[in-house]
Amino acid sequence: MGIVYTSAANVAERRSAPPSLAISTVIFALRPSEKSGRPTLWIPLVRRIREPYKDLWALPGGPLTHSESLQDAASRNLQETTGLAPSYLEQLYAFGGLHRSPSQRVVSIVYWALVQPTEAALADESENVRWFRADRVGDLAFDHNAIVDYALWRLRNKLAYGSIAYHFLGEYFTLAQVREVYEAVLDRQLDPANFRRQITSTPEIEETGEYLQGGKHRPPRLYRFTGRPGLDPDNRSTP
Amino acid sequence: MGIVYTSAANVAERRSAPPSLAISTVIFALRPSEKSGRPTLWIPLVRRIREPYKDLWALPGGPLTHSESLQDAASRNLQETTGLAPSYLEQLYAFGGLHRSPSQRVVSIVYWALVQPTEAALADESENVRWFRADRVGDLAFDHNAIVDYALWRLRNKLAYGSIAYHFLGEYFTLAQVREVYEAVLDRQLDPANFRRQITSTPEIEETGEYLQGGKHRPPRLYRFTGRPGLDPDNRSTP
């Protein structure tokens, strides 16, 4: 079966089997820590049921269906493993090292996603799907440890510069909740007063008239995020 | 031939032919403008000699050889089209829309590169390889206009935040040359005195004892860049 590949440059056709193409996704959610109760970063992993790396944990993923875009494929395997829809989804990197899989050459296009904690609480969990703290995933299959590390690095970067934290939260939120997101992801305490000043100075944050009632102390204002996701090629020019 | 890759999720195997995989590269170099003589951004394109998009200009690229990593493939087709070795090479994005190519499903993993102008001056040019000003490439094949736009956006971003400008220059350079790089890429004038203050305050810039002689005016100091490329997965943990 002659491969028809033509791409861009003018290149001789090839006969050897091409590397296979897979999509994987690093899914982040905030869940309350077991002890402190404060939110911490978690990711779901799936247990491999065949070789190679049988019985090790790995990122959710699968082959690219012929009729779906890369982003759709990532969205689908997120749905299949956790039952959730992402509130944020972005391409992370294409990993194509020669020896990623011992059996065969595989190129993985990896996405990363954020899901809301309200949903994440009711996410599927089973014998073969389990949530792990992002900083304690143990030894994973393939090069998935490096991938998780890189995804974490990107998440922290985007959080520090871009306006991404709100995708961890619902439509309405208090500034303290936003701060908790930052503290969980960056893993350090932030001064409440200074943090408030910074966040409220960005135009994408809108102060609603509402207050969050029912707390133990002074009721905080509720805010709303009015910005757009990002400017990746997949999301560009969304009006 | 049963596909062995099972990644993470436990997914039914597929039989239909997988999308084919291509590598393309957006190559940036600074060359003196025809009229002003000031440096401007240029990129080399190759003419397509078959359908689809026959006779249109496109990004250099080609299939992924079985024995090379993604980065090596990008490096190779850079060498093949321009005869040059990149001083900087980074993955840009994986483009996998369903209708990128009318004939067949193609997923392109695109890299972007910087080459030094001294070399870029003697780069190959021919009937089917020509350099274009980055902001005037005309209508390209496939989705390559969107790709070039995105690459430009990333270049400007990295320049504004990261320390990437020096890969456009040789080992020794004057601060005015660095400023010219910034002005060419960002397309606006910068105050020489303030620019100097910023650049010299970064620890990656080292002042050599040398001066550039032979100019028309006061001879400027020569500097050296001592930083490392970046922290992509491909380049990580390079000591």
Place this chain on the structure above:
DNA sequence: TTAGTTCTGGTCAATGTGACTTTAACTAAT
């Protein structure tokens, strides 16, 4: 010798940030 240009170091006002203080608003305990 002078005019023209770039290189280099400097000032000043405006802005942003981290550390900290103070007051407001609520709940829970006494």
Place this chain on the structure above:
DNA sequence: ATTAGTTAAAGTCACATTGACCAGAACTAA
């Protein structure tokens, strides 16, 4: 009902960074 305890929210101050601008140094060309 009063008080203690806690969080929300606003403000103050010292410090660093930035953009706009100025001036002297160092060279070439007329």
